[in-house]
Amino acid sequence: MEPRSVFALPKAHLHLHFTGSMRHSTLVELAAEHGVHLPEALVEDWPPRLRATDERGWFRFQRLYDIARSVLRRPEDMYRLLREAAEDEAAEGSGWLEIQVDPSGYAARFGGLTPTIELVLDAADVAEAATGVGIGLVIAANRTKHPLDAKTLARLAVRHRDRRVVGFGLSNDERRGRAYDFEGAFRIARRGGLLSVPHGGELLGPASVRECLETLGADRIGHGVRAVEDPALLEQIVRRGVTLEVCPSSNVGLGVAPTAADVPVRALLAAGARIALGADDPLLFGSRLARQYELARTEYGCTDAELAELARASIRGSAAPPDVRKRLLAGVDHWLSPVEPSRPRHRAPARCS
Structure with a gap:
């Protein structure tokens, strides 16, 4: 019997960055249209060979990433990126997407922080209507900017809570900004009803995860794999x-783990951790969400029941509305249900003439 398709498994995608969600073909096309020169690592040598475990590699x-962001120059480029991201999610079985954006990276081009957020929200309205993906x-x-900038973003995030903004995150190089310094911004976000979803435990070890957990009150932690080094x-x-x-x-692409088999997914599952698989930045790592589920099957030995549980964890860990959660969870149960073997049709005996 053919294995169940991971593309058909309903799931939520909780770790996808805005620029990093761009299709490679779209990057190349927009770069040509806007006269942006792309390095070979983003053209012929794509996906790039990366290693960010030292500062030179992260740079x-x-x-x-900054070059890729620079091709997004018009509102229609932003609309296109989000529509295509939602189309890709639908093709990979994702019914709910939480996409992460730092509006300060686009603010100078689109009239400021608030207009940028509103542009992305408008694009999300159109993408959801076109694809059915929430x-x-x-x-x-x-992390590399001042904590006061983070407070400004937190207030703006809360202000737009009634219009799709579901969480507040913290990204970029862990080595250049402690989670502790951003406690004030996360306090604003949590009081405003947003999920706390900082990155931690990717380039740094358990201490970084602990700060996210205890100081920022994390509901989810982006990556967090280094927590396996501290059982308590x-x-x-x-x-x-x-x-x-x-x-x-992503962990392999950035050199956090030598191979996919070295990412401690099995150890985390054995400890009872809730895991939501994510693609992070497909534009730079070359694979999207379904591939992560394929790796769970081939590299970590996950059974279909365990794949279904990973999908459920992604849905339950999301900010999806109750009706969306219910529909997706029912879809997971249906994916896992026994497949009835097809029965041959019986033909009536031929009549003698």
């Missing part, structure tokens, strides 16, 4: 029901 990763927005602060911390994550947004292809 290269960030430089490629979309929530996570506003993310940048991992036990605390399990006890609190915090979801870890684990991105195997």
Whole structure:
């Protein structure tokens, strides 16, 4: 019997960055249209060979990301990116997407922080209507910028809570900004009813995860895989029901793990952690969400029942409305239900003439 398709498994995608969601073909097309020169790593040598475990490697990763962002120059480019991202999610079985954006990266081009957020929200309205994929927005602060900037973003995020903004995040190089410094911004976001979804435990170890958990009150942690190095911390994550947004292809692409098999998904599952698989930045890592589920099957030995549980964890860890959660969870149950073998049709005996 053919294995169940991971593309057909209903799921939510909770770890996808805005620019990083762009199709490679769209990047190349927009670069040509706007006269942006792309390095070979984003053209012929795509996906780029990356290693960000040292500052030089992270600088290269960030430089490629900034070049990719620079092709988004018009409102219609932003609309296109989000529509295509939603189309890709639908094709991979995702019924709910929480896409993360730092509006300060686009503000100078689109008239400021608030107009940028509203542009992305308008684009999400159109993308959801066109594809049927529910979309929530996570506003993310940048660790390399001042904590006061993060407070400004947190207030703007809360102001737009009634219009798709579901969470507040913290991204970029963990080594250049402690989670502790952004506690004030996250306090504003949590009081405003937003999920706390910082990155942690990717380039730094358990101490970074602990700050996200204890200081920022994380509901989910982006990556978080290094928590496996501290059993007491991992036990605390399990006890609190915090979801870890684990991105195997990204961990390999950035050199956090040598191979997909070295990402500690099986150890995290054995400890009882809730895991929502994510693709992080498909534009730079070359694979999308369904591939992460394929890796769970081939590299971590996950059974179909375990794949279904990963999908359920992504749905339950999301900010999707109750009706969307109910529909997606029912779809997971249906995906896992026994397949009835097809029965041959019996033909009536031929009549003698």
